[in-house]
Amino acid sequence: MxxxxxxxxxxxxxxxxxxxxxxxxxxxxxxxxxxxxxxxxxxxxxxxxxxxxxxxxxxxxxxxxxxxxxxxxxxxxxxxxxxxxxxxxxxxxxxxxxxxxxxxxxxxxxxxxxxxxxxxxxxxxxxxxxxxxxLFFGGTTALHFFRKANIRQGHKVLIYGASGAVGNLGVQLAKHAGAVVTGVCSTVNVELVKSLGADQVVDYTQEDISKSGERYDIILDAVGKLPKSLCKHLLAAGGSYVTVEGQGVAKVLMEDLRRLTDLLGKGKIKPxxxxxxxxxxxxxxxxxxxxxxxxxxxxxxxxxxx
Missing domain, CATH: 3.90.180.10 (Medium-chain alcohol dehydrogenases, catalytic domain)
Known part of the structure; x- marks a missing residue:
């Protein structure tokens, strides 16, 4: 072969x-x-x-x-x-x-x-x-970090790198969990991230998210490029910062594969x-x-x- x-x-x-x-x-x-x-x-x-x-x-x-x-x-x-x-x-x-x-x-x-x-x-x-x-690389990674951050309905979630493999499925999965989602991406990807269901999209080339005054229950750095020092200006009290860089390999569970496949089959998510x-x-x-x-x-x- x-x-x-x-x-x-x-x-x-x-x-x-x-x-x-x-x-x-x-x-x-x-x-x-x-x-x-x-x-x-x-x-x-x-x-x-x-x-x-x-x-x-x-x-x-x-x-x-x-x-x-x-x-x-x-x-x-x-x-x-x-x-x-x-x-x-x-x-x-x-x-x-x-x-x-x-x-x-x-x-x-x-x-x-x-x-x-x-x-x-x-x-x-x-x-x-x-x-x-x-489906699985981005989907299981997003699920792992959302589980780590204990995502709940109504949480305000910021996803940095919302157009990537982890980020695009992260936006969709967070919305499915009932979160209010802000996606961060470059200008060329703004419309894509909006189409994924993000409630708000921030173009990082045009806006400094650390000065927005918004506070988030969860920040997911889906590309490993968001300086942790910025997060103190963005996290709500008791909020969680999770990142694909430096927090270990995502733990993949069989139940995650079944859940992702079910959502894909029902048209609830799409890579x-x-x-x-x-x-x-x-x-x-x-x-x-x-x-x-x-x-x-x-x-x-x-x-x-x-």
Whole structure:
């Protein structure tokens, strides 16, 4: 099978399309034919080994010393069950699914094997593979930090970086929770964030949010670029500041996957897709994500020989 292999830590060019062995499902495993995956900021950080100084040595031990121990990156996928191992009961051949791999990676490929009790759920029939593939990274991250901040109906929530993969789903999930949402983004993304349901949108290139006089129960920095020093001017008494930068990896729960999939299937949320690339264009996709200018998700469509 074809897979995009990270041959070393470095620029996007370290990603090389290679032929690798097609995995064979073991007992209780399913083999998924991947139709779509994504490139997110986490993938790019691993590929380029961008880590805070204090964590460089521990991260090398976890990820691999000279190159990723798991050379096929990618954390989320949408596809169909193509084969099943012995004693599989939850899925059958032909089932359309979406799945999350997290730090186990492996989705930059045509096929992957996963345990049937892993982070796999059925894809709603009417949802495209592209939309399904773009759901879990941003959605589970937003849910993790909202859970950490104990989001409640009526809370005033500020989302900094509201147009990104985490931010766009954060806006929609906060609104679904009954919060009053202010999204912060650049000029070009104002209309997009309004369309997601934000009650107010602040263009950070035109307005200093720290001088607005508003106070928020929750501030979610969805891109890791909001200085913590500004938050003392923005948080209400007892408010929570949560950020994707420096507060650990989001804990992903199976109940989160089911909740997100249910909301997607009912049309309550919908991931924003910025661009689509073929698997063979992975380096180009990584270069684009490295710019920090993507809106929502960058989807990789995975082709298969007939």
């Amino acid at each position: 074809k897979a995009m292999v990270c041959t070393a830590y470095g620029p996007p060019e370290v990603l090389q399309l290679q032929e690798v062995a097609k995995p064979i499902p073991k007992d209780h495993e399913v083999r998924i034919k991947i139709h779509a995956t994504t490139v997110n900021s986490g993938d790019c950080r691993v590929r380029g080994f961008r880590s805070p100084l204090l964590y460089k040595i521990p991260m090398r031990l976890v990820l691999g010393l000279r190159k990723p121990r798991q050379p096929i990156l990618g954390v989320e996928l949408a596809g169909e069950v193509e084969a099943v191992g012995q004693d599989v009961t939850r899925f059958k051949i032909g089932d359309q699914v979406l799945a999350f791999r997290g730090m186990r990676f492996g989705t930059y490929a045509q096929y992957i094997c996963m345990h049937e009790d892993g982070m796999i759920v059925m894809k709603p029939e009417h949802v495209t593979y592209d939309d399904a593939a773009a 924003v897709i910025d661009r689509r690339y073929a698997l063979e264009q992975m380096a180009e996709a990584h270069r684009y994500v490295d710019t920090g200018r993507k809106r929502g998700s960058v989807v990789i469509t995975v082709g298969h020989d007939r």
